[in-house]
Amino acid sequence: MELSEELKSLLPRVKGVSSDSREVKEGFVFFAVRGTRFDGHDFVREALQKKALAVVVEREPGFKDPRIIKVEDSRKALAEFASLFYGKPSEKLKVIGVTGTNGKTTTTYLIERILVESGYKTGLMGTIQYRLGSRVFGSGRTTPDPVTWHRTLKEMFDNGATHVVAEVSSHALDQHRVWGTKFEAVVFTNLTQDHLDYHGDMESYYRAKKKLFDLYSYGFAVINLDDTYGRRLAEEIKGNIITYGREGILRISSFRTDFEGSVLELSFEGKNYKFSTNLIGGFQAYNLSAAIGYALKTGIEPGIIQRALQGVNVPGRFEVYRSDRGFIAVVDYAHTPDAIENVLKTIRNLALNKVITVFGAGGNRDRTKRPLMGEVADRLSDIVVVTSDNPRDEEPEMIIKDILKGIRNYEKVIVEPDREKAIKRAVELADKGDIVAILGKGHEDYQEVKGIKYPFSDAQVVKKYI
Known part of the structure; x- marks a missing residue:
């Protein structure tokens, strides 16, 4: 979605961006977004009374004001505008987006550990918290609202981050919370039943996840080929894809796990590798493979990966x-x-x-x-x-x-x-x-x-x- 020149022209004068009328102050741009509980269009008059610079709507509020700007999709417009307002932070960073029903948190923690071990200052955004090293920027939703998302990316960049690894939920993709983001890589872990109260059925749930691979700019995709929906995704999308699994481009040869940790053997691009970790559980074979696949693809040395996999601590996971x-x-x-x-x-x-x-x-x-x-x-x-x-x-x-x-x-x-x-x-x-x-x-x-x-x-x- 390309923002209108009318909206872009506001940027030099904007003091803030919000979809919550309670946050609006003089000089803010308020975006009226339809939510699951409230409709921002019901608060247009309140935002104008608070001296908003502009109010962006999808439908006419029933009265006239020169500050009202109508767009086709206020969610997309909000995210795109937030990206511009905060200086397009994703284009200055290498952002890795991880989506899937299970394994997102552990996979993001693994990639973060590998990147930090490689010498990169790396931010982490997900279910547990949004942080850069020991500094916590916030917590809440797995993937925050568009303003928080782009603002946090900017704050991490301003504090020296070169990479950010983030969980991207199906709700976030359906609601365009990360719209306007450029990704270095996108990862698909798996898709199993969850969130049908929101999506209605598995096909709609899959299509929400697929948006990350269809609608966003990214360098390459990492996809679990042993997952039924992952296999389908790998067949349906185009571009630079690394598959992982028992039959993937990154092929799992063997995996052993006990209460002392796990050992993963795999092959990738004609070479055999063996990695050990303190993580426990048969399911960790896939979390590890996703992270290792990303790392090997970006040229990180196996020795660095191995050092990173020791002493991994993912709160609340096994x-x-x-x-x-x-x-x-x-x-x-x-x-x-x-x-x-x-x-x-x-x-x-x-x-x-x-x-x-x-x-x-x-x-x-x-x-x-x-x-x-x-x-x-x-x-x-x-x-x-x-x-x-x-x-x-x-x-x-x-x-x-x-x-x-x-x-x-x-x-x-x-x-x-x-x-x-x-x-x-x-x-x-x-x-x-x-x-x-x-x-x-x-x-x-x-x-x-x-x-x-x-x-x-x-x-x-x-x-x-x-």
Whole structure:
């Protein structure tokens, strides 16, 4: 989308950009955006009364004002204008965008580690936080709104960053939050059921993800060929593509994992490589391959990659806690059927005795995945403790009822809506050789109930009772 000359002419006089009328001050440009809860067009008059320099709309507000500018798509216009306002920061940086249902956070952390080990000052934007080294610029959504996105890129560049690795969510792509961004590389990890409350069906979910590869400028793409949708994506897009997987251009030869770490053997462009890492889990083969594929493609030496893969710490992703009683607890962010299956398969393979799984499902989110999560936990666990996650505006008991629809063997099920009590119960049941899997919240330090975020950390609760 090319901005109109009328909008571009405002840039020398603009003091700020926003799609939130509460933030508007004199000299700001307000973009009226239709959201899922509010429509910015309902706040046009308020923005004008606050002496906005201009107000950008998609539809006429019902009254005239010379400061009102009509565009076809106010979301795209907002992102493009924000990019210009902040000096097109993505064109001064090498931005790597990672999308997919699962593995985004770990993959971005791995790429960041490799780049830092290579001597590049690298920013990170995603589910956990937006940071450059130890400096945190913010947190919140996996991918922030367009103004925050382009402003953060500028701030990172101003603070010496040469690269930024970012998670790019399907919501962000559908809502054009990163529009106006130039990427060095884009990565596709996988696509499995999630967010159908928003997208409606898997085809719409896939098409949202695909926008990153169809509509944006990038140097090359890195795609998981072992994923059904990844294979389809690799066939449908054109350009410079590196595939990874058992049959990819970067071919996984073997992978071994235990509680001491993992070893990955692969081949790429006629050469064989062997890498080791502290990361645990069969699913890590793909996160590692995506990051290594990016690194090898950009000419980073294998020795540098190997050094970077040691001591990787991704908060809330397969965090291991050992008990003096001889059992292990694992805290992980897995909150989709596929992610839960991947984590529990690893745990099942490593457990010497029982697998005890504690999990719930988020409220106000895709209800259809709840029984699927229950089915996976039932199939791969010896004991299942069903509890609350972030119930949000729903009643925890109703969410649990949806989960239980996927469970056949009720004899192995304990229902405890209080998450702390559920974790405590699971730990009490654990014997030597058991593994307690506490899934769903990972790094989160809150539990959201009826619009309030109460302090809560799975890791802290585990430490309390283990």
